[in-house]
Amino acid sequence: MGRAPCCDKTKVKRGPWSPDEDSTLIRFLETHGTAGNWIALPQKAGLKRCGKSCRLRWLNYLRPNIKHGNFTEDEDEIICTLYTQMGSRWSLIASNLPGRTDNDVKNYWNTKLKKKLLAGKVISLITTNNYINSNKFPEKSCNRTTPHDLDSSISTPPSPSTYDHRHHHNHLHFSSFSSQPQMISSSSPPPFPILTDHMGYGSSSTLVNSTHEISLMSSDPTPHHFSQLGHVSHEFSTNLNNSSSSIFTSSQEGGSSSVSVSADNSSSLAMENSSNKSLSADGSVVHEDLQGGVLMDFSFGIGGPIYNEFVNSSSGIWFQDQKASHEDEAGLSYCCYPNLGDHQSSSYADTKQAQGLINQSVINQY
């Protein structure tokens, strides 16, 4: 037997509030206050609303000194800092931002700040890693995020009791497949840049090894079997000892993506995409010089921009498509597992195959 609902849902009005309702609520609250009982308030005020709805309307919209929109850089910073420290405790975070409501902060985080931070973090992460000149693979690790843990790829806030600030310094933290987030520091220097692109529908990837050779890998139609392509129809350079080399691949939608890899001592990678529209709206990062990191895939032609994918070579990062454009693509995720040797995959057409492969490999190897 469940708990009785707070009001009769069939007898209360729902949906957007009218100006009349707003003024009725404001007048009542200014005169009487809540009298410590929101549930009884609508009846007293003459509103055909649920008490909870009244409370929400007042707290999030009508009460004095509410600020809407236009979060400042300072506020961004506060939100990011507090989110890192305490997670999605929106009311607590909002209490540090005068005039902001928990709902506002939550919406802002979910719609804008998360993406902004993600892009920034990726740059930050990549900037901290200098791995073109490294020639050793990191220790075995299985740092992964689940497709549902996009937040985790930014930084999974641990529970306050276990959080150790010493480990939170300019590294991404990943949670494993276990339901409980884990703090795993990506302290091992990543080995080599690895990039993948979706040349055609099958999985393909480009692997840059310690001698700066590039291998283009592709899966045949059979899952679990990857083989090195004998040849590729894409122009690429096999010599990264030059100060600058380029790899050209084609995106699925026909636009061509150009990745310039500079393998000189500065260990920088510059990337650009000649198909502007295939960049995500918030993908300005691809125009920046990235230190020792490689952008994976630029976009999929599935009806809209997606988050750009990056890989930190010591840790796979899962990125999830935004809202599915097509039903059967709902919840797609892309993955990269640099620590699994040659097996790289990100093409959405075989995500499930890759996932199966990766999961098996993980079981076998870790």
Add this chain to the structure above:
DNA sequence: AAATTCGTCAACCGCTCCTCC
């Protein structure tokens, strides 16, 4: 120009927390 997709955000839902009796 119309259709489709995306982004935003107010509002809702259901759960836990807290207080009072």
Add this chain to the structure above:
DNA sequence: AGGAGGAGCGGTTGACGAATT
């Protein structure tokens, strides 16, 4: 101590305008 019920919270939904195809 424990049960009832209101308050508070965080996740999610859905309407709607904007942007894109």
